[in-house]
Amino acid sequence: MGTRRLRQLLDFVFPPDPGALRLLAALRATLAGVLTFLLVMLLGTVATIPDADRILGFALALFITATVRDGTPRQQLITTAIAPFAAFAAATLAALLLDQPIATAAVIPLIMFAATYGASRGPRYASLGTVAVIAYTIGLVTRLPPDTLPMRFVVLMIAAANAAVIRRVLLPEKPQAELARLSRAIDAGIRNVLDKIAAAITSGAWTERARADLQHDLRRLSETILLAQGRVAALSGEASAEKAHVRQLLKIELATERTARVALRDLGTPADQTSLLASLQAVRRGETPAPSESTARLSATLGLLSQVMHDPPEEMVTASTPPSVSARSGLRPALQTAIAAGLAILGGNLVSPNRWYWAAFAAFVMFQGTHSRGESLKKGVQFMIGTLAGVVFGMLAATLLSGHEMLSMAAIIVAVFLAFQANAAAYVVMMFWITVILGLLFGMLGYFTPDLLLMRLEEAATGAACGALVATLVMVRRDGTAALEARLAFLRALRELLRSASGALLDDKSQLGLAAQILTAAQRFHDLIALSQNGGYRPAGLASPREKTERDRILLLEPIEEWASELGNLALQPAELDDPTLIRSVRETAAHIDETLADLIDRWATASPFTQVPSEPAEDLGATPRGEIANRAARLLLRIDTALVNLASR
Numbered sequence: 113m114g115t116r117r118l119r120q121l122l123d124f125v126f127p128p129d130p131g132a133l134r135l136l137a138a139l140r141a142t143l144a145g146v147l148t149f150l151l152v153m154l155l156g157t158v159a160t161i162p163d164a165d166r167i168l169g170f171a172l173a174l175f176i177t178a179t180v181r182d183g184t185p186r187q188q189l190i191t192t193a194i195a196p197f198a199a200f201a202a203a204t205l206a207a208l209l210l211d212q213p214i215a216t217a218a219v220i221p222l223i224m225f226a227a228t229y230g231a232s233r234g235p236r237y238a239s240l241g242t243v244a245v246i247a248y249t250i251g252l253v254t255r256l257p258p259d260t261l262p263m264r265f266v267v268l269m270i271a272a273a274n275a276a277v278i279r280r281v282l283l284p285e286k287p288q289a290e291l292a293r294l295s296r297a298i299d300a301g302i303r304n305v306l307d308k309i310a311a312a313i314t315s316g317a318w319t320e321r322a323r324a325d326l327q328h329d330l331r332r333l334s335e336t337i338l339l340a341q342g343r344v345a346a347l348s349g350e351a352s353a354e355k356a357h358v359r360q361l362l363k364i365e366l367a368t369e370r371t372a373r374v375a376l377r378d379l380g381t382p383a384d385q386t387s388l389l390a391s392l393q394a395v396r397r398g399e400t401p402a403p404s405e406s407t408a409r410l411s412a413t414l415g416l417l418s419q420v421m422h423d424p425p426e427e428m429v430t431a432s433t434p435p436s437v438s439a440r441s442g443l444r445p446a447l448q449t450a451i452a453a454g455l456a457i458l459g460g461n462l463v464s465p466n467r468w469y470w471a472a473f474a475a476f477v478m479f480q481g482t483h484s485r486g487e488s489l490k491k492g493v494q495f496m497i498g499t500l501a502g503v504v505f506g507m508l509a510a511t512l513l514s515g516h517e518m519l520s521m522a523a524i525i526v527a528v529f530l531a532f533q534a535n536a537a538a539y540v541v542m543m544f545w546i547t548v549i550l551g552l553l554f555g556m557l558g559y560f561t562p563d564l565l566l567m568r569l570e571e572a573a574t575g576a577a578c579g580a581l582v583a584t585l586v587m588v589r590r591d592g593t594a595a596l597e598a599r600l601a602f603l604r605a606l607r608e609l610l611r612s613a614s615g616a617l618l619d620d621k622s623q624l625g626l627a628a629q630i631l632t633a634a635q636r637f638h639d640l641i642a643l644s645q646n647g648g649y650r651p652a653g654l655a656s657p658r659e660k661t662e663r664d665r666i667l668l669l670e671p672i673e674e675w676a677s678e679l680g681n682l683a684l685q686p687a688e689l690d691d692p693t694l695i696r697s698v699r700e701t702a703a704h705i706d707e708t709l710a711d712l713i714d715r716w717a718t719a720s721p722f723t724q725v726p727s728e729p730a731e732d733l734g735a736t737p738r739g740e741i742a743n744r745a746a747r748l749l750l751r752i753d754t755a756l757v758n759l760a761s762r
Contacts, residue, residue, distance in 0.1 A: 206251025232442025380408030474575025484594035502547025
């Protein structure tokens with residue numbers, strides 16, 4: 113029990129990071145900030161630069177490095193080059209409005225509206241909006257006059273240049289290396305799954321905890337494979353390379369999930385135990401299990417998994433863009449953000465006429481990356497928990513390090529690294545470290561008092577309360593609405609995938625976008641799962657009818673997504689459909705599926721629960737004789753068609 117609790121605590125503080133992607137991103141951001149801070153200090157020996165501009169350069173280098181997420185290196189460089197101008201415009205506005213408190217406050221909701229709306233239009237606008245909000249807020253904190261603006265522009269250009277140097281020269285992004293690390297993480301994930309199965313075979317049965325641990329490992333493996341698919345999409349410049357690697361990843365995921373499902377249903381007889389354990393150990397070591405006389409279905413499934421894992425990888429080439437993701441309308445969250453920020457400014461003024469911007473910032477973050485009322489409220493609670501813990505620790509750290517600038521800077525660097533390493537994977541932890549950073553920064557600037565962090569807590573609570581009020585009463589987007597939209601987005605992606613897969617099978621022609629469509633459908637389903645988890649649904653015994661309906665629908669969609677992925681996998685292989693009866697069956701089934709999906713997309717409501725369709729074990733995922741592909745594809749289409757008809761009839 114103690115070890116399990118410790119593992120959960122470590123996972124919370126240091127969230128799992130397959131492939132060390134967040135670790136490297138945090139390292140890049142931290143190095144860019146530190147390099148900028150040192151260069152600005154050096155520049156300060158020959159020019160007059162306020163200490164506050166060191167902080168501005170440090171912060172902007174961090175956020176430029178961390179938030180630029182365009183699809184290609186060229187687009188990333190363009191966004192990085194534009195970022196200092198957006199930051200300078202915001203800093204200039206803050207400086208010019210210093211003596212006009214009403215105008216200063218009135219601008220905040222407008223900037224936050226633009227940043228939130230821009231985030232829905234693409235990664236470039238999301239990055240520029242974030243940089244502008246940070247620059248304006250720092251301008252309000254430091255209150256530097258307009259005559260310092262020329263050197264501030266120089267500082268911002270240094271920050272952007274360092275961000276570019278770190279990301280393109282010193283620590284460039286290497287999708288090939290990242291994919292290799294993710295592949296090792298996938299292997300480790302498979303070994304974890306096999307270890308859970310081996311433990312169950314040894315004990316002779318599954319316990320509830322063992323089942324939960326296995327499902328946890330499967331979810332983590334699926335997330336890692338999804339990251340790897342994203343890396344493949346970023347790498348592949350030729351359709352053949354992209355198809356081969358997406359197909360290989362899909363094979364591994366499907367084979368591992370099938371192995372786990374078979375094991376959950378049937379661990380074999382006691383006579384099978386020795387043989388099964390030997391096969392498990394062989395697959396775990398990356399070897400092919402010896403032929404076995406075991407009658408357990410698990411034995412054959414392990415042989416399949418071993419075969420899939422030994423498929424030779426093909427050489428990859430560099431680089432194109434990942435599959436595009438359609439932007440959701442950002443008008444609703446942008447208006448909510450602006451209204452919440454305005455209310456927070458009014459409420460924050462009651463707490464402190466000089467620190468109200470903290471309340472506005474708290475309201476701002478509640479609507480970033482959220483899609484419903486429940487998600488916004490949950491993020492507000494996480495913001496408060498992280499801030500409260502950070503205030504306690506930050507007061508202690510700032511008091512101990514008061515007067516020791518270099519030690520404070522070292523502590524800030526460590527805290528910045530830990531904050532960016534947590535990032536969106538552990539929002540509470542990130543807010544904890546950001547609050548600690550603020551305490552240390554104010555200590556370095558020479559005006560830290562414990563009351564200052566307590567005031568930040570009060571302002572944060574005010575901003576969160578205003579955000580919660582707006583999320584609950586203004587342009588409310590309920591969790592059910594968000595879930596419905598996520599389901600419809602998945603159905604649209606599913607329809608495109610099935611159209612392309614069926615077309616490839618029927619016409620025997622390569623579909624260049626098919627691999628990307630497989631990845632997009634998987635991502636849409638992953639988004640749907642994440643949204644249902646973030647909705648804060650209660651345990652099954654306490655769930656409302658709507659929550660039970662949501663769970664039932666996801667259970668129904670899960671096998672459909674799996675079958676569609678396998679169908680896409682088949683369509684990426686060369687196929688020969690020469691049986692007229694089979695061709696007619698495939699064509700008619702595909703047409704009926706398309707009509708059913710079109711009808712569902714048009715009229716899907718959230719009124720009644722659906723029963724679960726059991727996920728039937730599929731056939732061999734390895735290399736398939738060309739004549740067998742048609743039969744398997746037809747069976748998969750019939751399963752999908754049956755499940756969708758069941759769904760549409762409710």
